[in-house]
Amino acid sequence: GNQTFHNYLLEARDRTLQAFEHQDYPLEELVEKLDVARDASRNPLFDTMFVLQNTESQEAKLETLSFSPYVQEHSISKFDLTLSMSDEDGEIQGSFEYCTKLFGADAIERLTRDLIAILSQVGINPDLL
Known part of the structure; x- marks a missing residue:
C-alpha cells in the first residue's frame, strides 16, 4: 500500500533470489505436499x-x-x-x-x-x- 515502486522492486528481487535456492525442488512433490486439487487442463500452481x-x-x-x-x-x-x-x-x-x-x-x-x-x-x- 504505502511502498514505493523502487522498494517493491527491491523486495521482489530479494524474494526471487531466495526462491532460486529451491529451484531444484520437484514440482510434482510440491503439488503433492500442498494437496492441490488437480485438473488435467490447468497448471496446478x-x-x-x-x-x-x-x-x-x-x-x-x-x-x-x-x-x-x-x-x-x-x-x-x-x-x-x-x-x-x-x-x-x-x-x-x-x-x-x-x-x-x-x-x-x-x-x-x-x-x-x-x-x-x-x-x-x-x-x-x-x-x-
Missing part, C-alpha cells in the same frame, strides 16, 4: 508467467558446426497469460502469449498500453507510491 530472457541469442560456431536461434511459433498457450521480455541490442522487447478463450486481442492491446504507461512513469520516478 499458477496460470500466468513472466519470462525475462537475459542471455544473448546469437549464432554460435564450433569447428564444423554452426548454431543459430530457432524461433518457435506456438499455436497453443501453455498458460492463461505469459509475458516474455528480452534484451535485444540494448532495447527491451516484449511479447504476450495468451489463451484466446480467456482474452481477446483488444484486451491484450489494452494491457500492453497500460504496462508501457506504468513502466514509463516508474522509469521517470521510481519512488512513486
Whole structure:
C-alpha cells in the first residue's frame, strides 16, 4: 500500500533470489505436499508467467558446426497469460502469449498500453507510491 515502486522492486528481487535456492525442488512433490486439487487442463500452481530472457541469442560456431536461434511459433498457450521480455541490442522487447478463450486481442492491446504507461512513469520516478 504505502511502498514505493523502487522498494517493491527491491523486495521482489530479494524474494526471487531466495526462491532460486529451491529451484531444484520437484514440482510434482510440491503439488503433492500442498494437496492441490488437480485438473488435467490447468497448471496446478499458477496460470500466468513472466519470462525475462537475459542471455544473448546469437549464432554460435564450433569447428564444423554452426548454431543459430530457432524461433518457435506456438499455436497453443501453455498458460492463461505469459509475458516474455528480452534484451535485444540494448532495447527491451516484449511479447504476450495468451489463451484466446480467456482474452481477446483488444484486451491484450489494452494491457500492453497500460504496462508501457506504468513502466514509463516508474522509469521517470521510481519512488512513486
